[in-house]
Amino acid sequence: MYKLLATDIDGTLINSKRELTDTTKKAIYEAYDKGCVILPCSGRGPLPLQDITDEIDLDLPLACFNGALVIKGKSGEILYEKAIDKQDAILAYNEGVKRNVGVIAWTFDNKLAFNEFNKFTKHYLSMANVKREDVIIIPEHMEIFDERITKVLWQDEVENMDEHVAYARNLLKNVDNNAMCATSQPFLLEFTHKDANKAEAIKHVADAFGIEHKDTIGIGDGLNDIPMIEYAALGVAMKNSHRETLDAADYIAPSNDEDGVAYVINKFMLGKE
Known part of the structure; x- marks a missing residue:
């Protein structure tokens, strides 16, 4: 057994x-x-x-x-x-903003950060056990990437996720980094350190x-x-x-x-x- x-x-x-x-x-x-x-x-x-x-x-x-x-x-x-390498966290953030998805980041001390409040991040907050007033808005606090980031996430409609996965895999394949990506739920793509x-x-x-x-x-x-x-x-x-x-x-x-x-x-x- x-x-x-x-x-x-x-x-x-x-x-x-x-x-x-x-x-x-x-x-x-x-x-x-x-x-x-x-x-x-x-x-x-x-x-x-x-x-x-x-x-x-x-x-x-x-x-x-x-x-x-x-x-x-x-x-x-x-x-x-x-932790995910700083340059990889920033890359995942910037590319997510370009693709118009909800972008989310977590630090090791449980700080939660969004690119903005939208329908995606509102949904994520309902699962995260974090109050809205405790969330960091990334464009106003880019220094968040100086901290140890556990992961960066893209959140979007389920029907768009296969396209995001293909794009992200190709992106990571063509840059020199230590990151990997995978879906954790049908609407979430997560970027973490490969280890x-x-x-x-x-x-x-x-x-x-x-x-x-x-x-x-x-x-x-x-x-x-x-x-x-x-x-x-x-x-x-x-x-x-x-x-x-x-x-x-x-x-x-x-x-x-x-x-x-x-x-x-x-x-x-x-x-x-």
Whole structure:
């Protein structure tokens, strides 16, 4: 049986109504009681994840900002952190403004910055657990890029995102940088350091808890989940995953509306059929 499960949050651990179901919580509690490690992994930061972590209410490690920050548990001990290079953050910001998308940036000390307030950023604020008056407006405070940035995001309509992904991948391929990009949700494209990903989160948490690679599972649905799905001993994609994520997986789980994470825990960690 596997001993560590790294799970994405949105589109994976929680359902399309943004609920953590009783079925999923029960499976998590049983695995935890058995001594297994459950590692929530998200593009979100610690503040936006607080509702989920409070609801689970266990001493779990946590991978935030797509793996740019990995925390051992409630102690707050940092196992890994990796900021995006300043020039890459500025490049992602400038190109996002040119493409007329919502541009968002997070710092390691949980400062949230927007290029402007618009319909995209209003939607993002509703998820971010940050008050509007605490948001920094980037054109008025370009010094934000002197701080350690975890990631820069582009937010747009879902139907435009494939075009943005293709453009951004080509952009990064043609400049000398250390950045990568991937969608975390269908309407969000995230730019991070290439060494800030969920695979790194699995490596550092497995190390900290003395778990061998062969005992690890990575499960998700988005493009930003592919590194951990490819790295884990068992890479699992949700049935509702992006097509590239499905192609990367060893195993396809039921969707997030069918308690897919609970199914995987029960089958591969608890030995229930």
